[in-house]
Amino acid sequence: MNLFAIAGLSCGIACTILALVAIVYGKGLLQRILALFNTAVAIWGFGCYMVGVSSTGAQAILGWRIAHIGGVFVAVFFYHMVIVFCELNRKIIVKIIYFAMTCALILDILSDVFINKTRYVFDLYYNDVTFVYVAIIVFWFSLVILGFYELLKFLRRATGIRLIQANYIIAGFLTGFLGGASTFLPEFKIDIFYPFGNFSIPVYCLISTYAILRYHLMELRVAISRTAIFLIIYTFIIGIPFYLWHKNPTSVIPFLLMFVLSTIGPIIYKILQNKTENIILAEQRRYQKILIQAANGMTNEHDIKKLLKLICYVISKTVKIDFTAIFLKDNGGYSLKAIRDHASISANLTLLIYDPAIVLAKDKKIKIDDVYEKAGPLIQKHFTRPVGLVVPAYMDKELIGLLVLGEKRNKSMYTQDDINVFKILADHASLAISNCIYMAEYSKEKDKSFAAQRRVWLLDMMGGIVHRVRNVLNNVQMTLYKLTDKNDGVVARIEEGKFDEVKEILKDMSVINEMKDDIKNASKMITGATQLVQGTNIQERVSCTHISELFGASIQDVKTKYKTDEIYHTLEIPVDYMIYCGKARLRSVLGTVIGNAYMAVCDRRTELSEEERECYNPQIIIKIEEKTDTYLISVIDNGIGIHESVRQNVFLQFHSSHSDRAGQVRSGMGLYTSRFIVEDHDGNIWFMSEYMKGTTFYIELPKGPPPTEKTVNEDLREA
Secondary structure: OOHHHHHHHHHHHHHHHHHHHHHHHOOOHHHHHHHHHHHHHHHHHHHHHHHHHOOOHHHHHHHHHHHHHHHHHHHHHHHHHHHHHOOOOOHHHHHHHHHHHHHHHHHHHHOOOOOOOEEEEOOEEEEOOOHHHHHHHHHHHHHHHHHHHHHHHHHHHOOHHHHHHHHHHHHHHHHHHHHHHHHHHHHHOOOOOOOOHHHHHHHHHHHHHHHHHOOOOOOHHHHHHHHHHHHHHHHHHHHHHHHHHHHOOOOOHHHHHHHHHHHHHHHHHHHHHHHHHHHHOHHHHHHHHHHHHHHHOHHHOOOHHHHHHHHHHHHHHHHHEOOEEEEEEEOOEEEEEEEEOHHHOOOOOEEEOOOHHHHHHHOOOOOHHHHHHHHHHHHHHHOOOOEEEEEEEEEOOEEEEEEEEEOEOOOOOOOHHHHHHHHHHHHHHHHHHHHHHHHHHHHHHHHHHHHHHHHHHHHHHHHHHHHHHHHHHHHHHHHHHHHHOHHHOOHHHOOHHHHHHHHHHHHHHHHHHHHHHHHHHHHHHHHHHHHHHHOHHHHOOOEEEEHHHHHHHHHHHHHHHOOOOOOOEEEEOOOOOEEEEOHHHHHHHHHHHHHHHHHHHHHHHHHOOHHHHHHOOOOEEEEEEEOOOEEEEEEEEOOOOOOHHHHHHOOOOOOOOOOOOOOOOOOOOHHHHHHHHHHHOOOEEEEEEEOOOEEEEEEEEEOOOOOOOOOHHHHHHHO
């Protein structure tokens, strides 16, 4: 047995194993063609083995015929794989190629137009080429060159894992075809070197099969270095004993030497592999170490916005990638919460729960490796730059977010080590995010509790003040009534000039006495507002109602409150708009905003001169605008406006910018309470104002039901 036979046998065995692997693990058309390709190469290898062990020319011709059965279709399957991999439409061309090569195979088997004689060279019976054989070889190499041309074109538009796979396939097939082509040289009487190229064929089949079947590919430089080290070491392990055995077939030294070398070979391979990879992956291992350190320190940050920005900054800066984006679970989907490099995505992007990437990540039947493999292409449509990797983050087996990473700036791939590090990072980030949400909820509840305690204290204080004022006034009244009682005889002791002053004091005391009722009324208003925000009414049943009905009731409330039949309003509200809300609470918000608008136009009227007052036309315009998921309510008045110096206090408690009128006691709780109610409905309230020209209040509310009052952690567990 010579080297040519050994190379052919190793090629046949290795490619048969790879064909079986492709059949077992392959699922698509590309994998099935790969299995056929490896089968064809295996047939070529076994045929070459038969040629290598042949003792006559006739036996060698039989071996060459068998080898050509597989060899003819190697180029065909290669080109077909390239077409499928690059997603090209070449169906007619592929059918023509299959037909042409099938005809060539029939000629090879049934006639002597391919092979009819041999010549002995390199201890082998090599076939002499014929004209038909040369034509088929030219066509064969043309297919191979065309396949590489399509792959090189594909490289220009490929991104992510497809780009990495293309690099692997090009490197693997180029190595194999260059090595395998060397076996054709002696057929054309080019006897430059021994035809040992079949040794490289299993290597390129292995690389190509690995690239097509696997998603988590190792760094190409690592793959090449490992292959090179393996070939060098095992060439010595096999080559040296084989050379000694060839020189002296009866000696036992070659067998002992092979035993020793095969024992220490794996140790040497491991040492060289580690040192080589330490050099190649030095930068990668540096940033992996930094990311792990950052992951361990995440739980120390309790501000979720700062945490997410920190994660994006550390990843983008350390790994040096195009962009980093974080999506977190939100109402109705997963919203973009942080991003590094805003040019690559819309800042308001939300991935809905039925988005393919979200459905894939939430599917518990899907393996996590499949999520890494398929989520990137599914989410790519939302980004202007290529997506390199998508890392899901889970808490209690529920998806709480996605970490989307762009490509590395040096165009290198994400290795399995990278993915393992990002898994650790995602796990720590999930825990840190949960801590942030808990701390935010705790702080919010603590603030509410403190505010409630402060209101209770204030109400108690006001009640005490009322009680003290009432006692003092009662005492003063009793004394003064005694002084003014003519039947008491005390009047005789009062000088005539002092009696009228006493009556004036009585009159003033009566006015002061009325203040206690005003203080009581203010106390009741504050108590009601507190209950509206935090107490009884917060349990009010949420239901669907017509917006026009709410406005009608609110306008009537304002008219009743201010004892007027006209509030100068104009309604621009469609009657068919529906909204989910707590009716009583939202009615109070609308009543507060419309009432403030009415007070504003009244206040401006008092500030104008008589001539300006005659020309002044008070207006309150109420309208609503329908958006995709929300309604935008606008209450526009041309009243006195809000002075710039007090605008920042508008939503504070106990603040009022209007003067009291018509016996109304203004508590300063209206807008303060309204803000809590609107936010409780998952909405927003804000205003724009210009002093002495008017104010516009905006209320944005969702169309659907408002969120229930539960923490985010509960929502994640019960989703």
